[in-house]
Amino acid sequence: MVTATPDLEADREADLALARRVAGGVPDPELPMLTLADLGVLRDVELAPDGAVTAVLTPTYSGCPAMAEMRAEVDRRLRAAGFARVGIRTVLDPPWTTDWITPAARRTLAEHGIAPPGSAPRPASGPVPLVLSVRRPTLSCPRCGSADTEETSRFSGTACKALWRCRACREPFEHLKEI
């Protein structure tokens, strides 16, 4: 941890890298195959000159009930890694987007039977237009790869997922919605 050595700057860099790794490695309570870094929920980690570390988190959805759990776990793990002073800062702006999910995490989602999100709709500069009756892109079934799939519900067990089914292998699957 923070110790006085001739090369303080290198130590600081190492501490910061450690803090990033520890905070970023916390699993998401709802999608435990992904970490907060994978999801882009961990926005930043700051290390003050006095050794205080601050993790910056953003919620996925306003109503995400897992935020308190995430904060507690990041705090716990950073302390366990030897950081004595730990702070968590919540940021709402810019709002979270599925575009922040890493490519590796998208592959992990598919391996776990969850169809990863496509590109999020472009952030509108004006009012969001209501677009009716546009055929949504078809997803490939994460189990058998068939493109013969259909949406059964725009919502699923959590706010961030939709429910789909595959007409080829007859299995239902979830889709992480792009926002």
Next chain:
Amino acid sequence: MSDDDNAYLGLAEAHEGDEAHWAFGTGFEDPLHGTDTALPPGVDGQALAARCLALGDDALVLAQRLAQWCTRAPELEEELALANIGLDLLGQTRLLYTRAGQADGSGRSEDDFAYLRDADAFRNVRLAELPNGDFAHCVARLLVLSTWRLAVFEGPTTAADPVLAAVAAKGIKELAYHRLYAAEWTVRLGDGTEESHRRMQQALDAVAPYLDELYAAEDVRGQVEAVLRQVADSAGLVLPGTAGLPGSGRDGEHTEHLAPLLAELQSVARANPGATW
């Protein structure tokens, strides 16, 4: 084995004095934890608090009505949808109530606002509190309120305070999704069978007298009417030009339906003062 590998062992394991082993903790903590809560210069704290409370009340009361669809929706998928939409609104409420408690200087928490105020202190629009009717009524109300709230969040009136602006920016994505859900169901029912068309039209007729109250509260009539017309046209429905009912929930004037809704929502908190969840 670590907590992450086995949920049961994680729960059973002793933890040093903290409650992190409970799924989501035992007590909601500040949803704006660690954000910069200072009021920007020139912003009137009392006015900002009133605004956050009104927008929070709209969302809390509608979320409660949506939650009442659990076990009653036509299909499991719609039940999930309505519960999820309600959860988004509840999340917006928590942020707005927390901001209100900061802005008015009282330090009141989200729980204080949700559980310890009576009906006459609520400022939600009356459309949110009307009892649930059939599914078409649920769809019509959701279409109107999500379209209206989206227009408010997109408008300039949420911009003065950075926290409210951030809550709005985040809410826009959610509300656009709620609106699309309601609009698609309006079209499906309006353009469906004779019976579904009749019930969807009846639902639009039922919510129409509450539109003027929404426009009086927020200056977004143009944007809302354009969207409602677009949906009605696609659905083969008529947007009624019904005269508005007098009064406004924004002035604390409510229907007789709000007090029983709040009594249910607040019963556990009031029976157990100081309890945490």
